[in-house]
Amino acid sequence: MTPNLFTGWTDRHTALFGNHTIKLGHRLAETGLFSEEAIAALIDEYPEDKYNLNSMGPDPRNKVWREGNVAGNSGKQVLQAISKGRMWINLRRVMEVDPRYDALLNEIFAEFEALVPGLHTYRHNLGILVSSPGAQVYYHADIPGQALWQIAGRKRVYLYPNTAPFLEPESIENIVMGTQEEEMPFETWFDAHAEIHDLKPGDMLHWPLNGPHRVVNEDCLNISVTTEHWSNDIRNAYAVNYANGILRNHLGYAPRNRDTSGLSVYPKAALTLAWKKMKLNKASEFVRKIDFHIDPARPNGMQDVAAYLK
Numbered sequence: 001m002t003p004n005l006f007t008g009w010t011d012r013h014t015a016l017f018g019n020h021t022i023k024l025g026h027r028l029a030e031t032g033l034f035s036e037e038a039i040a041a042l043i044d045e046y047p048e049d050k051y052n053l054n055s056m057g058p059d060p061r062n063k064v065w066r067e068g069n070v071a072g073n074s075g076k077q078v079l080q081a082i083s084k085g086r087m088w089i090n091l092r093r094v095m096e097v098d099p100r101y102d103a104l105l106n107e108i109f110a111e112f113e114a115l116v117p118g119l120h121t122y123r124h125n126l127g128i129l130v131s132s133p134g135a136q137v138y139y140h141a142d143i144p145g146q147a148l149w150q151i152a153g154r155k156r157v158y159l160y161p162n163t164a165p166f167l168e169p170e171s172i173e174n175i176v177m178g179t180q181e182e183e184m185p186f187e188t189w190f191d192a193h194a195e196i197h198d199l200k201p202g203d204m205l206h207w208p209l210n211g212p213h214r215v216v217n218e219d220c221l222n223i224s225v226t227t228e229h230w231s232n233d234i235r236n237a238y239a240v241n242y243a244n245g246i247l248r249n250h251l252g253y254a255p256r257n258r259d260t261s262g263l264s265v266y267p268k269a270a271l272t273l274a275w276k277k278m279k280l281n282k283a284s285e286f287v288r289k290i291d292f293h294i295d296p297a298r299p300n301g302m303q304d305v306a307a308y309l310k
């Protein structure tokens with residue numbers, strides 16, 4: 001097939017997909033869905049429970065980050081505040097808010113599946129991330145399959161191996177169980193083992209499952225799209241990590257088998273399902289309070305407020 005959304009896709013990318021990093025061109029900007037005007041209009045109507053607004057410090061090892069609220073400002077004002085502050089807004093699950101993004105998301109994965117024989121994906125997700133000049137996303141790992149699509153501005157993405165010491169088994173187990181945020185301890189020497197990719201508008205990056213990464217913006221406003229997907233392999237990896245977390249944290253047993261395929265997956269998937277049905281882990285899930293509001297009139301675009309629950 002001839003790709004429509006990707007540019008430069010070759011057999012090499014088909015062979016690498018899912019197990020190694022691929023970097024390609026894309027044409028998402030041509031849809032007009034990710035211009036500043038289109039995103040400002042989305043923010044104007046965006047449901048409170050579907051976005052996160054965060055601010056962060058400058059040190060990659062000192063992970064101080066805060067949760068904020070747009071506080072009635074227009075989308076245009078929010079973008080203006082982000083362009084002079086040190087923040088990002090993450091519009092989550094955009095495909096549930098506006099059907100145009102749902103149609104695009106379906107097209108993206110139809111194209112991936114047409115290009116990668118045997119690939120079957122589901123539970124697709126599309127997010128839009130607008131972030132400040134110089135903003136950073138701390139070292140972390142995500143649970144589903146991930147791709148990052150750069151629309152405007154430039155950023156440097158550091159990708160690390162998805163094995164210890166970069167990704168410790170305890171970390172990914174706690175992340176899938178929801179008892180730890182996606183962030184993990186980071187040492188600057190990790191960078192010597194990172195793949196470094198500079199993304200410019202029109203670049204797309206997809207990396208191996210759970211691969212730890214961090215991102216640093218250049219000195220310009222950034223607009224990026226994130227997509228997520230699941231497959232049977234990803235679901236099995238999730239179930240095994242979750243079950244290993246139950247064994248380690250609640251049953252006092254240090255799991256040594258991290259196979260995400262083969263016979264050991266099935267009892268672990270059953271344990272995960274049984275545990276989730278009991279909802280025993282709910283009380284330990286992480287909650288963050290809102291302690292700033294967008295204020296485009298202030299130099300850093302934000303106003304501190306007394307912390308409150310969302």
Ligand SMILES: [Fe+2]
Pocket residue numbers: 140141142146213
């Ligand atoms: Fe991520």
